[in-house]
Amino acid sequence: MCAKAILKEPTIPVKNYDRDLLIELYRKMVSIRLFEQKVEHHFLAGDIPGFVHLYIGEEGIGTGVMANLTKEDYIESTHRGHGHTIAKGADLNRMMAEIFGKKTGYCKGKGGSMHIADFSVGMLGANGIVGGGYTLAVGAALASKLREDGRISVVFFGDGASNRGTFHEALNMAAAWKLPVLFVCENNEWASTTPYLTTTSVADIADRAQGYGIPGYMVDGNDVLSVYETSKEVVDYIRSGNGPVLLECKTYRIKGHFVGDPEKYRTKEEVQEVFDNNNPINRFEEKVIEAGVLSREDLDAVYGEVEAAIEEAVRYALESPEPDPSELFDDLYV
Amino acid sequence: MAETKKITFSQATLEAMQEEMERDDTVFVMGEDIARQGGIFGQFKGLPDSFGSDRVRDTPITETAIVGAAVGAALAGMRPIADMHFADFMLVCGDEIYNQMAKVHYMFGGQKTVPMVLRAPDGLINQAAAQHSQSLEAIFQHIPGLKVVAPSNPADAKGLLKSAIRDDNPVIYFEHKALFNTKGEVPVEEYFTPIGKADIVTEGSDLTIVSYSNCLQTVAKPVAEMAEKEGISVELIDLRTISPIDKDAILESVAKTSRLAIIHEAVKQGGVGGEIAAIVAEEGLDYLDAPIMRFGSPFTPVPFARPLEQAYRLKPEAILEGIKRMF
Numbered sequence A: 001m002c003a004k005a006i007l008k009e010p011t012i013p014v015k016n017y018d019r020d021l022l023i024e025l026y027r028k029m030v031s032i033r034l035f036e037q038k039v040e041h042h043f044l045a046g047d048i049p050g051f052v053h054l055y056i057g058e059e060g061i062g063t064g065v066m067a068n069l070t071k072e073d074y075i076e077s078t079h080r081g082h083g084h085t086i087a088k089g090a091d092l093n094r095m096m097a098e099i100f101g102k103k104t105g106y107c108k109g110k111g112g113s114m115h116i117a118d119f120s121v122g123m124l125g126a127n128g129i130v131g132g133g134y135t136l137a138v139g140a141a142l143a144s145k146l147r148e149d150g151r152i153s154v155v156f157f158g159d160g161a162s163n164r165g166t167f168h169e170a171l172n173m174a175a176a177w178k179l180p181v182l183f184v185c186e187n188n189e190w191a192s193t194t195p196y197l198t199t200t201s202v203a204d205i206a207d208r209a210q211g212y213g214i215p216g217y218m219v220d221g222n223d224v225l226s227v228y229e230t231s232k233e234v235v236d237y238i239r240s241g242n243g244p245v246l247l248e249c250k251t252y253r254i255k256g257h258f259v260g261d262p263e264k265y266r267t268k269e270e271v272q273e274v275f276d277n278n279n280p281i282n283r284f285e286e287k288v289i290e291a292g293v294l295s296r297e298d299l300d301a302v303y304g305e306v307e308a309a310i311e312e313a314v315r316y317a318l319e320s321p322e323p324d325p326s327e328l329f330d331d332l333y334v
Numbered sequence B: 001m002a003e004t005k006k007i008t009f010s011q012a013t014l015e016a017m018q019e020e021m022e023r024d025d026t027v028f029v030m031g032e033d034i035a036r037q038g039g040i041f042g043q044f045k046g047l048p049d050s051f052g053s054d055r056v057r058d059t060p061i062t063e064t065a066i067v068g069a070a071v072g073a074a075l076a077g078m079r080p081i082a083d084m085h086f087a088d089f090m091l092v093c094g095d096e097i098y099n100q101m102a103k104v105h106y107m108f109g110g111q112k113t114v115p116m117v118l119r120a121p122d123g124l125i126n127q128a129a130a131q132h133s134q135s136l137e138a139i140f141q142h143i144p145g146l147k148v149v150a151p152s153n154p155a156d157a158k159g160l161l162k163s164a165i166r167d168d169n170p171v172i173y174f175e176h177k178a179l180f181n182t183k184g185e186v187p188v189e190e191y192f193t194p195i196g197k198a199d200i201v202t203e204g205s206d207l208t209i210v211s212y213s214n215c216l217q218t219v220a221k222p223v224a225e226m227a228e229k230e231g232i233s234v235e236l237i238d239l240r241t242i243s244p245i246d247k248d249a250i251l252e253s254v255a256k257t258s259r260l261a262i263i264h265e266a267v268k269q270g271g272v273g274g275e276i277a278a279i280v281a282e283e284g285l286d287y288l289d290a291p292i293m294r295f296g297s298p299f300t301p302v303p304f305a306r307p308l309e310q311a312y313r314l315k316p317e318a319i320l321e322g323i324k325r326m327f
């Protein structure tokens, strides 16, 4: 495999996809979208404290990649991690409860939105430090290599994070040791208020793979099937013991950097344009309906189920107790 | 008395790793120049012969990735030992230590432990100058979630390293470079030195001296001996663990002696001595018959030229003079 970035177009016609897989992809994307819409609503209503960064508009990436992983594979996530966590199979109730700062949350209310983890599904944690996840994923992959357990590790990161030194240290170590790691760049064109081209030395982050002698790929991150197909190829490559791959998924950050961001750095029209014309959920709906594999009714049925599950997650979070002050010292040491 | 043998500090840490790696195949070691070269202080010599270069792993020069990968491997069920070459280089990977290694267990609600050891050769050796001689323990004492140990002799070196490897918490293991070649009696039978427990090296009734690591041997002990000659009975405490600190041992001793001096090689300002003094001021002020005295290095980077380095080093005689003023 060459070390030059390649733009992968989808090759499998939609009608050849397994129906259950398509339903599953749709369910995941809609779960992320509806989950986050609720989070946004409750944050603005003052029910959720701290910082919340939304993944809305980027659902195709986490969904498409995760569909190629098993529960045993590891992922490392970012400050924008709800989507990855849901796609990896975490429980919506416990996630919502954690974001609300409740005792029933994944971290007993000690983590919040930026620090959710679910080790039972191989989700090794979100990270409040940009670029904090790379080396941890490399370590998890090293563990898999030492144990020969066949697992791979995937680390998600933004275009902004690709400028951290940890990116380079992790890519080098993973490449030198041929570790089973997939580096997934979610290039949403923004790092907080900064457009990525103003701070990044290459137009395509996938090109950086060349510096480490590993394959670099680029896909349309708003096309879940492209992401699915390409990540399938690279996951197979990594599982076969070939070492790491860098996969850049082009997308766009629909929401502000965090909920409450005044977004003075871009126009509403720019955002609306992407949301209307290049939204992974709408694009998927159009594709599958046009190909005749799923009907509007099929999609609506899934949507309805997800809506109910999210309602339930919010109810669970709202009704859950807050942690007791006496729990402050719990889990400081083992 | 249990049977003992005389070995070096370095040999003692090697035995600890040998024993733990034989027992548990999730234990592995990584760091710069550890496999091929055996570590720059020879502290890994022979280990790859027993366990191969997968489990005794030479890394790129990439401290951030070494510590981060150790955290990740620990999260994935291993018990890594990461070597920092020189403790000074830990400052390259502040995030990995402060924000990741130390926090993961707590911040994820206790879902996962981080059973890893960071080996950090620290302290003054001859003319290694400002970036290869630091004693950084105070920085790490300030981070909740970490354990920090600093043995002063071969027996504790082995016992503490074995405890650190088996501990489910992340442990920073400071090993003073000047101690590597020192010899001492080490039990032949398997044993563990408990983390969090100070050691009463000598009992006494007039003055408590708290020290640790190489400074205990080269400064605190001579000071205590000279004080004894002057008729001051010294209780010498080897702290052994910097965090969590053994408050009880210190307070009990001060309750008995009514005087406290703390001696460490790290610069005095912002050092561990300040923490110990504060503990006693807060919880044991009534025991005291004299102000607490702290002795640490001057507040400068470690200088290179010999006369400057000599000026920098702690002087037992000067410390004794200070101590005499407590009476």
Ligand SMILES: Cc1ncc(C[n+]2csc(CCOP(=O)(O)OP(=O)(O)O)c2C)c(N)n1
Binding pocket: A079, A080, A128, A129, A130, A131, A157, A158, A159, A160, A161, A162, A188, A190, A191, A192, A253, A257
């Ligand atoms: C080390 C570090 N520096 C800065 C920040 C503050 N910060 C949080 S998110 C962010 C932008 C990240 O951009 P990118 O990696 O592109 O991810 P995106 O938010 O676009 O998903 C910044 C600067 C941080 N959390 N950590």
